[in-house]
Amino acid sequence: MAVQKRAQETLRSLRVAAWLGWQIESNWTDPFLFAIYSIAKPIAGTLILVFMYVVVARGGLGNPLFPYIFVGNAFYIYVGAVLMGVSWAVIDDREHYGMLKYMYTAPLNIYAYLLGRGVAKTAIATIAVAITLLFGVAVLGVRIPPGEVDWAMLVAAIALGLSAIAFLGILLAGVTLITARHNYYIGEGVAGALYLLCGAVFPLDVLPRGLAAVGRALPLTYWLEALRRALLGGGGSQAIGALSNGALLGILAGSTATLAVLSVLFYRWAERLAHRKGLLDMQTMY
Amino acid sequence: MSWEELSIRTEGLTRVFRPKRREARGQRREIVALDRVNLAVERGELFGVLGPNGAGKTTLIKILATLLAPTSGRAWVAGVDVSENPWEVRRHINMVSGGESSGYGLLTVEENLWMFSQFYGMQSGEAKRRIKELLEVVGLADRARTKIYHLSTGMRQKMNFARGFLTDPEILFLDEPTLGLDVQTARTLRAYIRDWMDRHPDRTILLTTHYMYEADELCDRVAIIDRGKVLACDTPAALKRTLQREAIFRLRVAALADPKALFQGVTGVHRFTHAARDGCVELDVVLGDENAILAVLGGIQRAGGQLLSLEKREPTLEDVFVRLVGRGLGSGEGAGA
Ligand SMILES: Nc1ncnc2c1ncn2[C@@H]1O[C@H](COP(=O)(O)OP(=O)(O)O)[C@@H](O)[C@H]1O
Ligand SMILES: [Mg+2]
Numbered sequence: 001m002a003v004q005k006r007a008q009e010t011l012r013s014l015r016v017a018a019w020l021g022w023q024i025e026s027n028w029t030d031p032f033l034f035a036i037y038s039i040a041k042p043i044a045g046t047l048i049l050v051f052m053y054v055v056v057a058r059g060g061l062g063n064p065l066f067p068y069i070f071v072g073n074a075f076y077i078y079v080g081a082v083l084m085g086v087s088w089a090v091i092d093d094r095e096h097y098g099m100l101k102y103m104y105t106a107p108l109n110i111y112a113y114l115l116g117r118g119v120a121k122t123a124i125a126t127i128a129v130a131i132t133l134l135f136g137v138a139v140l141g142v143r144i145p146p147g148e149v150d151w152a153m154l155v156a157a158i159a160l161g162l163s164a165i166a167f168l169g170i171l172l173a174g175v176t177l178i179t180a181r182h183n184y185y186i187g188e189g190v191a192g193a194l195y196l197l198c199g200a201v202f203p204l205d206v207l208p209r210g211l212a213a214v215g216r217a218l219p220l221t222y223w224l225e226a227l228r229r230a231l232l233g234g235g236g237s238q239a240i241g242a243l244s245n246g247a248l249l250g251i252l253a254g255s256t257a258t259l260a261v262l263s264v265l266f267y268r269w270a271e272r273l274a275h276r277k278g279l280l281d282m283q284t285m286y
Numbered sequence: 287m288s289w290e291e292l293s294i295r296t297e298g299l300t301r302v303f304r305p306k307r308r309e310a311r312g313q314r315r316e317i318v319a320l321d322r323v324n325l326a327v328e329r330g331e332l333f334g335v336l337g338p339n340g341a342g343k344t345t346l347i348k349i350l351a352t353l354l355a356p357t358s359g360r361a362w363v364a365g366v367d368v369s370e371n372p373w374e375v376r377r378h379i380n381m382v383s384g385g386e387s388s389g390y391g392l393l394t395v396e397e398n399l400w401m402f403s404q405f406y407g408m409q410s411g412e413a414k415r416r417i418k419e420l421l422e423v424v425g426l427a428d429r430a431r432t433k434i435y436h437l438s439t440g441m442r443q444k445m446n447f448a449r450g451f452l453t454d455p456e457i458l459f460l461d462e463p464t465l466g467l468d469v470q471t472a473r474t475l476r477a478y479i480r481d482w483m484d485r486h487p488d489r490t491i492l493l494t495t496h497y498m499y500e501a502d503e504l505c506d507r508v509a510i511i512d513r514g515k516v517l518a519c520d521t522p523a524a525l526k527r528t529l530q531r532e533a534i535f536r537l538r539v540a541a542l543a544d545p546k547a548l549f550q551g552v553t554g555v556h557r558f559t560h561a562a563r564d565g566c567v568e569l570d571v572v573l574g575d576e577n578a579i580l581a582v583l584g585g586i587q588r589a590g591g592q593l594l595s596l597e598k599r600e601p602t603l604e605d606v607f608v609r610l611v612g613r614g615l616g617s618g619e620g621a622g623a
Contacts, residue, residue, distance in 0.1 A: 008407065016404045020390070027392040098388030102449075105351045106405045107377045275372075276355045278303075281348070 010109040017116025021085065024092075025120040042077040042128045043135070049073055049201070050140065067142045067232050072200040072224050074132040079165055079194065079220065081125035084187035085118030086169025090176045094282065101281035110271075111264065114173050115166055122162065144231050154230035156249055161223035164256040171263040174270035178279060199224055204239040212239060219255035222248055293457050293490035294327035294350060298359035301345050301514075319345040321514035322359065327492060327507075332483045334505030335494040336603060338615050342514040343494035344383075347461045350492070351381045364457055379457045380406075382450035384465035387442040391435030395426055395445050398434060399452055406453040413452070420448035423478050425471070440467055447475060451482060460493040464500065476504055496615055498603040510607055517610040522603060529601040529609065532556060533576040536599050540566040542591040552585045554578025559614050566594060572605065 028034035053069060054061065094100035103113065136142040172186050195201070197211060198220035204212045215221050216239060225235045226248050235241055240248070274280050301320040319342045327333040335343050348354035350363055352372035361368045364378035389398050396417060403413035421427045424444040434442055443466070450458055460479070464472035483491060495501050501508045502522045509519040518525060542548070545560040545567050555578065558571040571582055576598075586593060607615050 012404060012407055016401055019404075020393075020401060023393060023397070024390070097390050098386060099390065101353050101383075102381070102388070102402070103405075104353055105376055105379060105381045106402065107373070107407070108405055272355075275353070278348070278354045280353050 006109070009107055010112045013109040013112035014116040014119075017089075017113045018119040021089075021117040021120035025124065038124045039128045039131065042081070042125065043132050046070075046073045046077065046132050047135075061141055066140075067136075068203070068228060068235075069201055070136050070140065070142050071133075071228050071231055074129050074136065075161075075224060075227050076191075076195065076200045077128050077132065078122070078125050078162065080188050080191035081121045081128075082118055082162060082165040083169045083172060083191050085121030086114050086166055087172035087176055087187050089114050089117035090173045094280075098281075104280050111170060111267070114170055118166060118169060122166075148233060150230040150233075150245075153226060153245060153249070157223060157226035157230055157252065160249070160252045160256050161220070161227070164219040164223060164252075164259055167256070167260040167263040170267050171259075174263070174267035177267075177274050178270045178277075194218065194220060197221075216240065217255075219252055219259055222252040222255065226252055291329055292326055292362070292365070293329045293331070294325060294333070294361075294363055294492060296323050296325045296346075296350075296359065296361045299323040299325075299346070299349065299356050299361050300358045301342075301349060301354070302357045318514050320349070320356070323511075323514070323516050325509060325516065325519070327490060329490055330483075330487050331506045332479070332491045332493065332504060334501040334508040335492065335511055336496070336498060336501040336508050336607070336615075337494075337511035338496055340513075341496075341511045343496075343511065344461055345514075346511075347381065347383075347459045347492070347494060351379060351459050352376060378455065379459065380450050380453050380455035381459040382446050382461065382463055384443060384460075384462035384467075386446075387439040389434045389442050389445060392433055394431050394433050395421065395437070396430045398445060399449055402449050403452055408453065416452055416454075417448070420452060423474070424448050425474070440471070443467060444471065444475075451478075454486075455489070457490045457492070460491060462494055462496070464495070464497070472500075476500060480504055498607065498615055502603050508603065510603070510610060512607075512611050518606065525603060525606045526601045529572070529605055531574075532601070533573045533579075534599055534601055534605055535569075535571050535573065535579055535582070536595075536597045537569045537571065537582075537586070538563075538566050538594040539569060539586055539591040540594055542567045542586070542589060544589070545569065548589055548591075549582065549585050552578075552581050554581055557608055557612070559608055561614075567591075570605070570608075572609070 025038070026034065028037070050070060050073070053066065060066070090100065093103060103110070133142075133144065137144050168190070169187070172190060176186060196207070197215045198218045199215060204215045204221065207215060222240065225240055226245075228235045229245060229248070243251070299320055300318070300322055303317040303319055305315065305317075321342075323342075323346065325333075335346060337343055345354065349356050349361055350368060352368050352375050355369060363375045366374045366378075368375050390401075393401065396414075399417045399420075400410070400413055403417070404410070408416075418427070418430075421430055424447055426441060426444055426448070429437065429441065434445065437445070447463055450460065450463075463479070464475055467475070479491065479493070483489065493500075493505065505522065507519065507521050508525060510517045510525070518528075548560075548569075549555045549558060549571075554574050556572045556574050558569055560567050560569050562568075571579075573579060573582070579596075583593065583596075604615055
């Protein structure tokens with residue numbers, strides 16, 4: 001009985017939060033601006049990088065490093081979007097709408113609620129990722145022949161990777177809960193910091209040894225490697241290139257599960273601290 | 287009465303706020319917002335907590351609604367310990383805070399309310415029917431499809447009020463629900479609260495207010511609270527009966543320079559409060575014996591005051607508060623004698 005009740009609460013927290021997130025995301029009076037902001041902006045970001053690669057670094061599009069960078073960057077759009085989507089909810093509800101306290105007095109599953117709030121941004125990011133990849137194939141000559149794509153691996157990698165990013169978002173939501181101001185862009189900030197560490201642009205091998213070790217501890221590193229193998233037929237990093245596909249996905253699953261446990265534990269701790277200090281309904285005046 | 291009949295119980299409930307480190311350099315004073323509060327609210331009661339600003343009313347509600355941890359002591363809501371099992375408590379409660387304008391600005395009034403009904407697991411059609419009904423009650427029916435960033439603070443407060451009743455909670459916390467609303471709206475909401483309780487005898491409301499009239503008119507029992515302490519707790523009638531042996535007069539006096547010094551040396555005056563109103567001074571004087579009014583009038587004459595009106599009146603909860611605390615509910619003015 002109790003388990004069933006809890007499951008119902010979890011499902012409806014997720015569903016209604018996703019609805020709310022969508023209302024907030026799509027609340028643009030001008031659909032054109034909405035499309036520009038949520039789809040064109042991340043794509044433009046990726047293309048700028050490609051441009052720099054070609055012109056500034058004088059790399060050729062035929063260089064094997066190019067598809068490596070391109071796929072890494074296309075999927076990296078997800079990181080900022082999902083992190084922001086999940087962790088932003090705490091700030092938004094508490095500071096902006098004054099609603100976090102009502103969420104916290106309602107029979108919600110707060111994790112499901114936060115993840116639900118990120119669904120809309122994730123969906124929009126999916127469109128941006130897809131368009132970027134299509135552009136790469138059609139215009140830049142990146143070779144992703146559908147017949148050679150390992151679809152099962154792709155689906156598994158996307159599911160695990162998005163879970164990892166979402167739980168990282170829960171961790172950031174916990175940080176946001178117990179710190180007051182100036183945390184508006186924590187999601188994008190962390191996405192930027194991890195960018196170099198997880199092999200989105202360079203293979204880990206070119207990083208100093210200490211940083212490479214950090215990179216090898218991040219689920220995102222294995223996520224990008226798995227995506228490249230699924231789409232391009234091979235990765236690019238010697239550091240983890242020796243792993244079989246099964247081992248790679250296994251490590252991705254294991255590190256995602258570890259991250260999930262750590263994030264939930266941390267969030268619970270942050271929640272308890274906020275409860276003690278009266279931060280759940282705090283409003284920072286700007 | 288058994289513990290199971292209690293909707294809300296607190297035992298030595300205490301909350302201390304420590305000043306933040308940055309502010310602490312100036313003064314290291316801790317604020318005791320709640321000081322060993324013991325309350326027992328039965329199922330079916332409309333229970334009032336009456337006290338001035340800063341008395342600890344909001345702190346009490348936050349703890350009971352699982353938003354804030356007590357520093358010490360315990361509290362049970364619907365028989366569940368709020369610190370041990372907040373998730374279970376949340377299935378039984380709802381809360382409305384007055385005087386604030388929260389809400390998702392980009393959703394309409396209807397959508398804001400519907401969303402909450404869904405978080406509480408209400409069936410969608412039933413929710414829509416109740417939303418319509420409640421918006422009718424609070425006078426927002428014509429705004430149902432308006433995005434709430436177009437609404438005034440007062441309108442948002444009314445929507446918030448509707449949100450509290452929408453989910454048909456077993457136990458409802460109303461923190462100064464009529465704060466800042468116009469007289470007519472406040473009256474409508476009070477009538478609705480009373481009516482809701484009459485129609486749902488198994489529900490419980492804990493309502494805080496600093497309007498003594500609201501507590502008197504609405505509540506089955508009232509706890510009077512000041513500086514975190516519960517000073518008295520009983521039915522409004524019983525609280526007022528504690529003043530039965532005293533006589534209370536209201537005087538309006540013009541040309542009075544120093545009301546504070548008025549009754550020095552006048553015997554028989556237990557307490558009095560004074561407030562400036564329309565260019566004259568309004569005095570509420572509590573006498574041990576009705577005959578002492580003659581000495582009071584003599585005192586006013588000696589001070590050069592000019593008596594405009596004199597009226598003997600029934601005691602109110604405000605008088606009870608003044609007797610307990612030594613000052614009025616509103617401004618903090620007043621003096622014992
Ligand atoms: N978060 C807080 N930090 C420090 N002091 C607080 C905090 N919240 C309330 N207080 C103090 O606790 C006391 C009681 O406040 P409150 O419960 O809001 O009173 P009321 O609702 O009766 O006006 C006040 O002195 C107030 O300044
Ligand atoms: Mg208050």
